[in-house]
Each structure stands twice: as structure tokens, then as C-alpha cells.
Amino acid sequence: MQAGKVYPIHNLSVFKQQLLSWASQFNSCCFLDNHQYASPWQQQECLLAVGAKAMLQTQAGQALAQIDAFTQEHSGQWIFGHLGYGLTYELMRQQSQHPHPNGFADACLFVPEIVLQCNDNSVCIYVEDQDLANAIFQAIKSQSVGSDAPQSQMHIGRMSPVLSQESYLQTIAKLQQHILRGDCYEINFCQQFLVPYSEVDPVALYQSLCEVSPNPFSCYYKIDSNHLACASPERFLMKRGGKLYSQPIKGTASRHKYNADTDEILKRQLQQSEKDRSENVMVVDLVRNDLSQICNSGSVKVAELFGIYTYPQVHQMISTIEGELRPGTSFAQILQATFPMGSMTGAPKPSVVSLIDKYEQGQRGIFSGSVGYIQPNGDFDFNVVIRSIVYEQAAKLLHYHVGSGITHYSVPEKEYEECRWKSAAIEQVLSNLQAQ
Numbered sequence: 001m002q003a004g005k006v007y008p009i010h011n012l013s014v015f016k017q018q019l020l021s022w023a024s025q026f027n028s029c030c031f032l033d034n035h036q037y038a039s040p041w042q043q044q045e046c047l048l049a050v051g052a053k054a055m056l057q058t059q060a061g062q063a064l065a066q067i068d069a070f071t072q073e074h075s076g077q078w079i080f081g082h083l084g085y086g087l088t089y090e091l092m093r094q095q096s097q098h099p100h101p102n103g104f105a106d107a108c109l110f111v112p113e114i115v116l117q118c119n120d121n122s123v124c125i126y127v128e129d130q131d132l133a134n135a136i137f138q139a140i141k142s143q144s145v146g147s148d149a150p151q152s153q154m155h156i157g158r159m160s161p162v163l164s165q166e167s168y169l170q171t172i173a174k175l176q177q178h179i180l181r182g183d184c185y186e187i188n189f190c191q192q193f194l195v196p197y198s199e200v201d202p203v204a205l206y207q208s209l210c211e212v213s214p215n216p217f218s219c220y221y222k223i224d225s226n227h228l229a230c231a232s233p234e235r236f237l238m239k240r241g242g243k244l245y246s247q248p249i250k251g252t253a254s255r256h257k258y259n260a261d262t263d264e265i266l267k268r269q270l271q272q273s274e275k276d277r278s279e280n281v282m283v284v285d286l287v288r289n290d291l292s293q294i295c296n297s298g299s300v301k302v303a304e305l306f307g308i309y310t311y312p313q314v315h316q317m318i319s320t321i322e323g324e325l326r327p328g329t330s331f332a333q334i335l336q337a338t339f340p341m342g343s344m345t346g347a348p349k350p351s352v353v354s355l356i357d358k359y360e361q362g363q364r365g366i367f368s369g370s371v372g373y374i375q376p377n378g379d380f381d382f383n384v385v386i387r388s389i390v391y392e393q394a395a396k397l398l399h400y401h402v403g404s405g406i407t408h409y410s411v412p413e414k415e416y417e418e419c420r421w422k423s424a425a426i427e428q429v430l431s432n433l434q435a436q
Contacts, residue, residue: 004124005133018143026050029222030080037216043381049080051113057105060090068332079374081109085364088340101365103392156434157197162361172412187346190403198398202227213312213425217383225393234384236370248283248343251276251317254421267315279405286342287321293337295323344368367401
């Protein structure tokens with residue numbers, strides 16, 4: 001792909017909406033949005049990739065070797081895609097007791113036909129035929145948004161939890177028995193909610209989610225008839241130059257959006273919470289161990305411990321771990337050492353992955369996996385797929401997961417309450433769409 005062509009934009013928010021509207025015509029689409037969060041680790045404000053010159057879709061088994069071959073073959077090009085949680089079984093050398101879920105493959109990577117890179121006042125369009133760049137820009141600018149956009153008829157089915165509240169509480173008690181026996185230290189347990197018989201506009205679904213809960217690792221992702229609307233606040237892994245950065249989240253507190261003093265108290269309580277600090281330290285140690293397998297000796301360090309970040313729905317405790325990547329380490333080798341992310345499993349990984357499969361009601365699919373991109377220079381950035389809705393358009397099925405980290409000190413009822421905080425934005429979106 002040649003050097004990009006730059007065009008001025010006058011309203012970034014409106015242009016992002018036009019990008020999404022235009023992108024929805026393609027079978028493969030990856031839209032990544034930082035929502036203008038300021039951070040020393042920020043890579044891009046907004047990226048869009050559409051079309052596929054080459055694509056890999058694969059299931060766990062021999063996926064890592066295929067990912068390695070694909071990324072090596074297309075080195076020097078933009079690559080976008082996802083890594084589903086199903087890759088975990090291959091990397092941990094385990095078998096799932098559950099049938100493979102429908103929808104997204106365990107992994108998908110594609111070399112896009114067109115890439116658009118936005119900042120506050122310009123967009124750069126990368127396309128092989130530069131004569132097409134003008135036509136692409138004009139086509140995007142012609143998209144109607146807001147009240148001028150055509151409205152789709154939508155129907156949202158009735159939400160059904162796969163696990164009842166009583167069953168959830170009983171499961172947490174069983175997991176705590178495993179912790180007491182020393183089978184694990186901490187485990188991330190998730191529950192799934194199904195919304196069958198749903199017909200929605202996937203782009204409108206994503207935009208509604210971001211209106212309620214804009215987060216720095218948001219994405220709208222589409223492969224054929226499968227769609228992901230993601231409002232994630234969490235980074236899995238970033239490579240910038242010769243360094244790797246991971247920013248796991250462990251520690252969540254609800255917001256009080258109508259009383260600033262109360263909201264500040266909740267934030268301070270999270271900062272001082274021994275339980276949340278304990279969970280956070282566990283995942284920091286796990287990530288340090290992961291990175292030490294592929295980074296230069298002595299280079300792995302904690303750049304920030306117990307950072308408190310505020311988002312529209314919750315306060316989060318986030319730590320940042322960095323290390324100098326060992327020269328010659330491939331993307332597949334990095335995944336071998338770091339995936340799945342510790343914040344979505346617990347510790348130690350092999351034990352908790354087995355327990356997750358035993359006690360959760362099915363495989364997670366793309367949830368708690370990752371969506372992101374690799375740049376032509378080899379730098380990359382991948383999120384953690386949480387706070388997300390999956391729409392399987394062919395099956396007319398919406399579904400989403402929420403979870404929390406379980407420790408010996410966890411109170412099952414409070415863990416259930418935390419899950420409700422995390423799903424609040426999703427439930428609000430579905431309720432708003434149902435009312436339209």
C-alpha cells in the first residue's frame with residue numbers, strides 16, 4: 001500500500017459517523033475509536049479498515065502456526081482483525097467441554113483494501129490506486145448522519161440470562177472453595193446474556209453504545225454477517241518501537257454521576273480498596289511473568305501501579321507494565337507468551353482456564369479476546385473485548401458477557417452487583433433501541 005493521501009476534516013465527530021455509515025457496505029470492516037481520551041500511551045485517534053485483499057479465518061488447533069505464516073507473508077502491510085478467546089485452548093493445550101460457538105472464528109486477520117487514519121482535523125486515506133482516494137473521500141462526505149440519515153426498523157428480543165442469580169451465587173461459592181484448596185489465586189468468572197429474535201442496525205447499535213459509554217478502545221467490527229459493538233476501556237497489548245506495553249484492569253467502582261462529592265468518595269474507596277489492590281497486584285505479577293518470556297532480561301517494569309481512571313459508567317484501577325521486546329520475536333511468539341490476557345482469566349492461567357471452562361455455561365467466543373491492528377512498521381495495538389455486544393445477524397441473535405475477578409475475599413452478592421454495573425450501559429442501549 002502506497003503513502004496515504006491527506007484531506008482536511010472540519011468536524012471529527014460528524015466525520016466518524018460518516019465513516020461508519022460508508023464502511024457498513026463492506027463485508028469486512030474494523031473501526032477503532034479512541035474517543036479523544038488523552039494518554040501518554042495513545043497510538044491512534046481513529047482507524048478504519050475495509051475490504052480484504054487477503055484474509056485468514058481459522059479455529060483453534062493449528063491457529064498459531066497459521067497466524068505466524070499470515071503475518072510473515074504480509075509483513076510491511078496493514079493487518080487488522082481479532083483473536084478470540086477460543087485460541088486459549090490451543091495455547092493452554094486444553095480441550096473445551098462445550099461445543100464451539102457460532103459467529104466469529106477463533107481468529108481472523110485481514111489485509112484491508114482501504115485504510116483511513118483520522119486525527120482532529122485531517123484524514124489520511126491509504127489505497128493502492130491513489131486516483132480512488134478522492135472518490136472515497138467524497139463518498140464518505142456524502143453520507144447522511146443524524147436526523148438526515150435513513151432510520152432502520154429494529155426489534156430487540158427479550159433478554160435472557162444463561163445463569164440465574166441464584167446459580168451465579170452458588171458458582172462463586174464453589175470457585176472460592178477451589179481458591180481455598182490452592183487450585184488458583186484469583187479467577188475471572190463471566191456470565192452470558194442472550195437476546196434472541198433481534199433485528200438491529202449494527203452501526204446504530206454501536207453508535208448507541210458509544211453515546212452511553214464512550215471508551216478509549218471502542219470498536220465496531222464486522223466479518224460477513226457477524227458484528228461486534230465494543231466499548232472497551234482496556235488495552236491488551238501494544239508494541240511501539242522496541243517496547244511492549246500491557247494495561248490490565250483489575251478493580252471497578254460504580255459512578256455517582258449526579259453528585260460529584262459522592263463520586264469522588266467512590267473513586268477514593270477504589271484507590272484504597274485492599275481487595276482491588278490485591279487483584280491488581282496478582283494480574284500485574286502475571287503480566288510481568290508473561291512479558292519476561294519475550295523481553296530482554298531486567299527490562300520488564302511497572303510504569304504505573306494502581307492508576308485510577310474514570311469512565312462514563314465506572315471508575316477503574318489500571319496498571320501499566322512495559323518491557324523491551326527481544327529482537328527477532330515474531331507476533332505469534334508474542335501471543336504464545338501473553339494470550340489470553342491475565343485480566344480475563346486469573347492466575348495461574350492453566351488452572352483457571354480449566355475452571356472457567358468447567359463452570360461457565362459455554363465458550364466465550366470473541367468476548368475476552370482482542371481486536372486490533374498491526375502497522376506496516378510492525379507496531380501494533382490490541383484491546384480487550386469487554387463491555388461489548390455481539391450481533392449474529394443471520395441468527396438474529398444478540399448476546400453479551402459480563403464478569404468479575406473472584407478471590408477468597410469476594411462477597412458473591414457484591415460480585416453480582418459489579419456485573420450489573422458493567423452491563424448497565426449495554427442494558428440501557430438495548431432499552432433505548434427497544435423504545436424506538
